[in-house]
Amino acid sequence: xxxxVVAPLSKIAELAVRHRCGAMLxxxxxxxxxxxxxxxxxxxxxxxxxxxxxxxxTGGLIAPAEAHVAAIAAFAxxxxxxxxxxxxxxxxxxxxxxxxxxxxLAVEPDQDDEALALRLRAASPQATPNARLVAIGDAHLxxxxxxxxxxxxxxxxxxxxxxxPFVLAVRATGRPIAEAAGGA
Numbered sequence: 001x002x003x004x005v006v007a008p009l010s011k012i013a014e015l016a017v018r019h020r021c022g023a024m025l026x027x028x029x030x031x032x033x034x035x036x037x038x039x040x041x042x043x044x045x046x047x048x049x050x051x052x053x054x055x056x057x058t059g060g061l062i063a064p065a066e067a068h069v070a071a072i073a074a075f076a077x078x079x080x081x082x083x084x085x086x087x088x089x090x091x092x093x094x095x096x097x098x099x100x101x102x103x104x105l106a107v108e109p110d111q112d113d114e115a116l117a118l119r120l121r122a123a124s125p126q127a128t129p130n131a132r133l134v135a136i137g138d139a140h141l142x143x144x145x146x147x148x149x150x151x152x153x154x155x156x157x158x159x160x161x162x163x164x165p166f167v168l169a170v171r172a173t174g175r176p177i178a179e180a181a182g183g184a
Contacts, residue, residue, distance in 0.1 A: 002081030002107065004100045006124070007165040008092035013037040015086060015165055022083030025075060025103070027095035030062050040086070046075040052094050054132045064095075069136045072099055076106040081170070092165055093126055093157065098133035100168050101151070105141050108171045113143060115172060117150035123166040126157040 007015045009028065016024065016037040023044035028034065030049035036042065048068050051061040079085050085103065089095035097120060104116055120127055129151050138147040 002079070002170040003084045004103055004168045004170060005084050005086045005165065006092055006096045006100050006127075006168060007086060007088045008163045009034055009088055009090050011092070011163055011165050012086060012088050016040055019084045019086070019167070021086040023075075023079050024086040024088070025072065025096075025099060027087070027089040027099055029090070032090075044079075046071065048072065048099075050095065052089065052130060054130065064130060064133045064136055066136055066140060069102060069133065069140045072102050072137075073106040073140060076103040079103075079107065081107065084167070091160065092163065093124075093160060094128055094130045095133060097124065097127035098129035098131075098137065101129060101134065101147065102137040102141065104168065104170045105137070105143065105147065109141065111171055113146040113150040114153065117147075117154045119172060120168060121154040121157075123168050124157065124164060126160055126164055127166075128157040 005015050005019045005021060016039050021040060024040045026047045027050055029051050036045050048071060049062060050064050050068050053061050053063050056063040087096045087099050101116060134151045135148055138145060
């Protein structure tokens, strides 16, 4: 089935070990310096150099683009789902939750966008998926606007209250909607 561990940069080593993650997707500012946790093989790590902005043309910053989303979807489809996928950005609130939605739909395209967005909100009250990544992901995955509308319905997350990593099941199961990243 598979699960996605969504985290801020400061927690990647701890969560990679705790959840026995087998792959990692990093959405960080271009040239952001960080160390890949040793438990993640370099061949199972994708770095997307993109800033957390919602529109292009912002003074030297790199906005999410189709090529970024295409790379995320392709990486997701290569993920074997035998171990969790760790997805992170700087704070774990905007880019990484958006990427988690894209990953979930890339590997399980027949699921309901609204139910997926609601699972995200249940897992993370403060997640506010990057609108540009969501819109490009919606188009790239052929969602017909359903993902964009679902994310708009859950609205902006709660004010940032500190690092709050979470786990999102790729697909709804009979188990609880989301597991706390700290305990599972």
